[in-house]
Amino acid sequence: MYQNGTEPATGFEANSPRLQQLAREMLLGFAYTQNTVTFESVDDLYEHFDEDTLFLVKDGIINICSNENTLFSCEEGDLIGISQSFHLPSPTLMTDGYVELQPINRDDFLLHIYNDKRRQHCWSHYLVTLNSLLTERLGALSKEQLKPAAGFLNFSAGDTIIQQGDDADMVYTIISGNADVIVDGVSVGELGEDEVFGAMAVFTGEKRSASIIASTACTVMAVPQQDFTVLIKAQPQAAVNLIENLARRINMMNQQVLEQH
Known part of the structure; x- marks a missing residue:
């Protein structure tokens, strides 16, 4: 996951790889029950999938967009669709290029997480880190919107x-x-x-x-x-x-x- 823009927010470059590492640890030993899917482009990923599905990006780039603004771009190793899978207000997941995704059933994923204390620990750290990055990005966008075009x-x-x-x-x-x-x-x-x-x-x-x-x-x-x-x-x-x-x-x-x- 990386942030669009010329100046990355403080701590973003350090915490983004951490999310990928935590995702790898959480998914270690997970039994995938669905085949990978590919798109050449997609305007809204969840127009094609049930919201109880998460995804692991295997190849390509998925953009997380809100109000026509790209908040983040997710790449290989990123876990996406968490807020959608819990039926929360969510940004749009889209791409205008090739992408390969591994679908993950939400219930299977949570069962896998809560069956192991180490994975529970990683899941907690993952959510805290993700919240921190989103809060930081929101703050950066708010500053940009308040900056007059003088x-x-x-x-x-x-x-x-x-x-x-x-x-x-x-x-x-x-x-x-x-x-x-x-x-x-x-x-x-x-x-x-x-x-x-x-x-x-x-x-x-x-x-x-x-x-x-x-x-x-x-x-x-x-x-x-x-x-x-x-x-x-x-x-x-x-x-x-x-x-x-x-x-x-x-x-x-x-x-x-x-x-x-």
Whole structure:
């Protein structure tokens, strides 16, 4: 069993081979009553088998999938279908390539386990290890889902970050540098480090009401509209900054109105 992704979760590489070793010890001396089966591909293994069946992967790869995401991939030596065999909510077992499986009747397997204390010990360790790996994988997936798809943009002094009248699809935060707020060619304010801008048009669906021009070299974080709420959840300080910025700008505009009168 191995985890899909570029960065394996902590301890996964050490515990995954342990599952295979425990499976070998549990199945030592087990009398298989069914012939091996092969598939070139299968969308859902349990559309072809009763749920009281477990499987030992003899060759190929079986993917454990949930909501179109592959959680794990199981290979030769892995025991699969435990949750299905106990009629629990379960992910889908599928493959788009060749696989050879050894079916195992659940009742025969449990009888084999509970007839020997050593196998009982292995079974307990197997379930604890499997639970640990699944918990770790769930935590990793939760972090990935909460990570906003933010990008960092660099601007030189005089570059336009936002153009007045454009459609609004991004929210921005100045990481470093400063920028001017321009409305109809007139400077109406300044933006500095950690200030969030561009959010109002995103929320209202209106066109950009002002242009933002870099007054110095700037690094800006841009977050797509659909991910902005995720950013707020992951970094609550961004919401605080946004509220403070809006309050500051309202006060600034009030002062400008008073001065003009």
